[in-house]
Amino acid sequence: MVRTYVLLAWTWMRASYQYPLSAAMMTVASFVVNALDIAAIWVIFAHVERLGGFSLPEVMLLYGTAGLSFGLADLLFGNVDRLSGHIRSGSFDTVLIRPVSPFVQVAVDRFSVQRFGRVLQAAVVLALAVPQLDLTASRAWMVPVMIVCGFAIFVSVFTLGAALQFLLTDAPEVANAFTYGGNQLTQYPLSIYGGELVRGVTFVLPLAFVNWQPALFVLDRDDPLGLPHWLRFASPLAALLLGLVAAAAWRAGIRRYRSTGS
Numbered sequence: 001m002v003r004t005y006v007l008l009a010w011t012w013m014r015a016s017y018q019y020p021l022s023a024a025m026m027t028v029a030s031f032v033v034n035a036l037d038i039a040a041i042w043v044i045f046a047h048v049e050r051l052g053g054f055s056l057p058e059v060m061l062l063y064g065t066a067g068l069s070f071g072l073a074d075l076l077f078g079n080v081d082r083l084s085g086h087i088r089s090g091s092f093d094t095v096l097i098r099p100v101s102p103f104v105q106v107a108v109d110r111f112s113v114q115r116f117g118r119v120l121q122a123a124v125v126l127a128l129a130v131p132q133l134d135l136t137a138s139r140a141w142m143v144p145v146m147i148v149c150g151f152a153i154f155v156s157v158f159t160l161g162a163a164l165q166f167l168l169t170d171a172p173e174v175a176n177a178f179t180y181g182g183n184q185l186t187q188y189p190l191s192i193y194g195g196e197l198v199r200g201v202t203f204v205l206p207l208a209f210v211n212w213q214p215a216l217f218v219l220d221r222d223d224p225l226g227l228p229h230w231l232r233f234a235s236p237l238a239a240l241l242l243g244l245v246a247a248a249a250w251r252a253g254i255r256r257y258r259s260t261g262s
Contacts (some may be wrong), residue, residue, distance in 0.1 A: 005104050023113050037123055037187065038063060052191035057132035058219055059189060064126025065143065065211040066186035069150025071119035074179075077107045077155050078115070080162040080177055087165065093259055094100025103250060106162070107211035135218060135232055142218045149235035150186075150210035157182060157205070159246035166253030178205065186210045189223040198225055209238035 016023045041063065045056045054062075083106055086092040095105045130143065161175025168174070182205075190198045190212045201207040209231075216223055217232035 001101055001104055004100050005108055008108040009103070009111045012108065013113055016113045020087055026112075027112035027117045027120075028141050030114045031121045032117075034067070034118045034121045037067075038121075041187075041208050050164050052189035053224065054189045054191070054219075054221075057129050058215075060125055060129035061133060061218070062189060062211055063187045064122050064129050064179050065146050065150060065215070067122030068119065068126055069147050069210055070154050070179075070183040070186075071115065071153035072147075072151050074159060075112075075115040075119055077158050078179075079109050079111070080094075081165075081179065082106070082109065083162045084165040084168075087257075090259070092257070096254075096257075102254065113142065133219070139218050139220065142214050146211050146214040146218075146235060149214070149239040152239035153206060153210050153235075154182070156239070156242040156246035157207075157227060161231075163246070163249035163253040168255055182207045182210075186212065195225055202227065202231070206238040206242055209235040 033217050038060070041051075041056070043058060044051060045059075049055075052060055080103070083092070086095065086106065086109075092102075092106075095102050098105065130140075135143075157179050158175075161179055164175060182201075185193075185201065186207055189206060190201070198208065202209075202213070213223075213227075213232045215221075223229075223231075
C-alpha cells in the first residue's frame with residue numbers, strides 16, 4: 001500500500017513539474033500565506049509580554065508542532081476531504097473497482113506540491129523556537145513524539161470528516177471546522193480558551209493531545225485547568241483510539257455506499 005501511494009504521488013508530482021515555475025511559485029505562495037499566521041502572533045506579542053501565561057518562544061513551539069503535524073497530514077492525506085466530489089460525480093465507483101485501497105486512491109488524488117510550503121514554514125518556526133527554550137534532553141524527547149501523534153490525530157480527523165461525507169455529501173464545510181479549525185485552535189495556548197472548550201478537545205475530540213498536553217511536559221508547566229498530570233503522556237493512546245474510531249467510520253461508510261444517487 002505504501003509503494004502504491006508513493007508511485008501515485010510521484011505521478012502527480014511529475015505532472016505538476018511539467019510547469020516547474022508555476023509549481024515553485026505555488027509552493028512559495030503557500031509558505032508566505034502561512035507565514036502570515038506567525039506574523040499575527042508577533043503582532044500580539046508586540047503589545048503583550050505573555051499570551052495565556054506563555055512567552056513568545058513557548059507559543060512558537062505550540063505553533064510549530066501543530067503546524068508541522070497538520071501540514072504533514074494535509075500534505076499526505078488531506079485530499080480525502082474531497083470525497084464528496086467523487087461521490088457526486090460517480091467517480092468513486094471507479095475507485096472501488098481498482099485493486100488498490102480506496103482510501104489511498106482518494107488521499108493521493110491530485111497530490112499537490114504547493115502543500116510543501118505549509119510544512120516548510122512550520123518546520124522553520126519550530127527550528128527557531130526550540131533553541132530559545134533551552135530544553136533538557138529529559139524533556140526534549142517529547143517534541144518528536146508530539147509531532148508524530150499530532151500527525152496521526154489530524155489524519156484521523158480528516159478520515160472522520162471524509163466518512164461523514166458518505167452520509168452528507170455537503171459535509172466538507174463541517175469537516176473543515178474540525179480539520180483546519182483544529183489546526184488554528186492548537187496553534188495557541190489552550191489557556192486562552194474557556195474551560196468547557198478545553199475539556200471538549202481533551203475528552204471528546206482529543207485535539208489537546210496534538211501538542212497542548214505534551215507541551216506542558218516539555219515546558220514543565222502546570223495545567224491551568226488542573227487536569228491530571230498523566231494526560232501529558234497520553235498522546236499515543238489518544239492517537240490510537242481516535243485512529244481506530246476513524247478506521248471503523250471509514251469502513252462503515254464504504255459498506256453504506258450505494259453508488260451515485262443513493
